[in-house]
Amino acid sequence: MAQNFSALSRENIARKMNVEPSEMEPLNQDELERIEQRLDGTNFSKSDIPSKEDMHMFSTIDFSNTSFEKPLLLSKRLFPASLSVADSVLFDNFSVAESIFLSAHFRRTSFKRHAYFRKTEFGTIGSIRNACEFIDCDFYQHADFSEGALLNADFSKTRFHTSAHFENTIFALGCPKFFEAELPENTLFPLKDGNWGLPFTRFDRRGDLEDFTDADITREAVKYTVLRKRMDAIQRPVESGFFLRKELSLRSNLKGWDALLIKLYGFVSSYGYSIQRPVIALLLTILLGVGVFGGYFAQGDPANVRSENPYQSGIGISISATFSFLGLGRLFYIETLQNLPSPIAFIYGIQTFSGFVFSFLLGLGVRNRLRLK
Known part of the structure; x- marks a missing residue:
C-alpha cells in the first residue's frame, strides 16, 4: 500500500512540475555509481591536507580598501570561505602558495612586489562557479600561478607588467578569460590539452554531461581567440598555434558545413601541426x-x-x-x-x-x- 502511495505521489509531483513521471523515479544503483564517478572526476586529489591550526573557518574574508605595507604570507592554508580583495594595495610580497580557497575575488588590486600563487587551488572545494577572479588588477613584479588549479578563472583587464607564469596550471571549467588583459613577452602557459578543461555545467539525472549548445561553444572559442591574439601581439608563435588549435577544435563541434570542413582539417593535419x-x-x-x-x-x-x-x-x-x-x-x-x-x-x-x-x-x-x- 505504501509503495502504491509513493508511486502515486511521484506521479502527482511530476504532473505539477510538468515532467515525465519516469524522471521522478528513484535512482538505481547503477545510476548512483555513475554520478559518484562523475563527481570524483571533478575533484582534485589533495596530497597534503592542512592541519586544523592552518584552517580558517570564516564565512568571508574581506581585505577591501586596505593597504599592506609589510609582506602578507598565507601559504599552505585552507580557506573554506570566500576571499575578497578590492581596491587594495600590497606594497610588499604576497603569497598564498599551496593554499586552498573556496573562492577568491581580486578587483582593482595592485601587487607592487612579487605575488606567489604557486600550487594554489581556487574553487576545487565547494560549488562556486566564479571561484577565481583577478579583474582590473596590476601585477608590477613577478606573478606566479604555476602548478595551481584555477576554476573558471577571469583575468579581464588585468595588467601583468613584468612576468606571468602559468606553467602546468590546470584551468578547470574551461579557458580563463583574458579580455583586454596585458601580458608580457615572458608569459608562460601550459601547452597540454589536459590542462585546459571543458566548461561542463549541466548534468542529467543519470550523471551524464549534457551536450553543449552552439552558444556555449562559441563563447568558449572566443576565449581562445583572445589568448591567441595576445600571443601574436607578444610574438609567441608556439603558444599562438596551440590556442588556434584549441579554438578550431571547439568550432568543429558547431553545426554547419564550415564546422565539417574544420573537423576534416583537424583529422587530416591536426589543424596544420601534424607532419x-x-x-x-x-x-x-x-x-x-x-x-x-x-x-x-x-x-x-x-x-x-x-x-x-x-x-x-x-x-x-x-x-x-x-x-x-x-x-x-x-x-x-x-x-x-x-x-x-x-x-x-x-x-x-x-x-x-x-x-x-x-x-x-x-x-x-x-x-x-x-x-x-
Missing part, C-alpha cells in the same frame, strides 16, 4: 593510384606502358599523378595519359588535387613544427 598525418595521406593516395593504374595496365595493351611489369608502371604514374603540380607528368609518355579512359583520367585528376592539398598540409606542418614565420 605524420599528411605523409600517411600522401602514401595512401599513391597506393590507391598504384592499385587503379596497375590494374588498368595489367588488362591493357603492353605498348601503352613503359615496362613489361604493369604495376611498376602503376607506381610511376601514381607518383606522377600525385605530384603532377611539380611537373612530374612529363616523366611518362604523353600518349599514355591521353589514351586513359574517362574513369581512370578522373582518378588521375583526383590524385593530382589530393597530392597538392596533402603536400601543402605537410609543408604547413613542417613550418609550424620548426616554428618558422
Whole structure:
C-alpha cells in the first residue's frame, strides 16, 4: 500500500512540475555509481591536507580598501570561505602558495612586489562557479600561478607588467578569460590539452554531461581567440598555434558545413601541426593510384606502358599523378595519359588535387613544427 502511495505521489509531483513521471523515479544503483564517478572526476586529489591550526573557518574574508605595507604570507592554508580583495594595495610580497580557497575575488588590486600563487587551488572545494577572479588588477613584479588549479578563472583587464607564469596550471571549467588583459613577452602557459578543461555545467539525472549548445561553444572559442591574439601581439608563435588549435577544435563541434570542413582539417593535419598525418595521406593516395593504374595496365595493351611489369608502371604514374603540380607528368609518355579512359583520367585528376592539398598540409606542418614565420 505504501509503495502504491509513493508511486502515486511521484506521479502527482511530476504532473505539477510538468515532467515525465519516469524522471521522478528513484535512482538505481547503477545510476548512483555513475554520478559518484562523475563527481570524483571533478575533484582534485589533495596530497597534503592542512592541519586544523592552518584552517580558517570564516564565512568571508574581506581585505577591501586596505593597504599592506609589510609582506602578507598565507601559504599552505585552507580557506573554506570566500576571499575578497578590492581596491587594495600590497606594497610588499604576497603569497598564498599551496593554499586552498573556496573562492577568491581580486578587483582593482595592485601587487607592487612579487605575488606567489604557486600550487594554489581556487574553487576545487565547494560549488562556486566564479571561484577565481583577478579583474582590473596590476601585477608590477613577478606573478606566479604555476602548478595551481584555477576554476573558471577571469583575468579581464588585468595588467601583468613584468612576468606571468602559468606553467602546468590546470584551468578547470574551461579557458580563463583574458579580455583586454596585458601580458608580457615572458608569459608562460601550459601547452597540454589536459590542462585546459571543458566548461561542463549541466548534468542529467543519470550523471551524464549534457551536450553543449552552439552558444556555449562559441563563447568558449572566443576565449581562445583572445589568448591567441595576445600571443601574436607578444610574438609567441608556439603558444599562438596551440590556442588556434584549441579554438578550431571547439568550432568543429558547431553545426554547419564550415564546422565539417574544420573537423576534416583537424583529422587530416591536426589543424596544420601534424607532419605524420599528411605523409600517411600522401602514401595512401599513391597506393590507391598504384592499385587503379596497375590494374588498368595489367588488362591493357603492353605498348601503352613503359615496362613489361604493369604495376611498376602503376607506381610511376601514381607518383606522377600525385605530384603532377611539380611537373612530374612529363616523366611518362604523353600518349599514355591521353589514351586513359574517362574513369581512370578522373582518378588521375583526383590524385593530382589530393597530392597538392596533402603536400601543402605537410609543408604547413613542417613550418609550424620548426616554428618558422
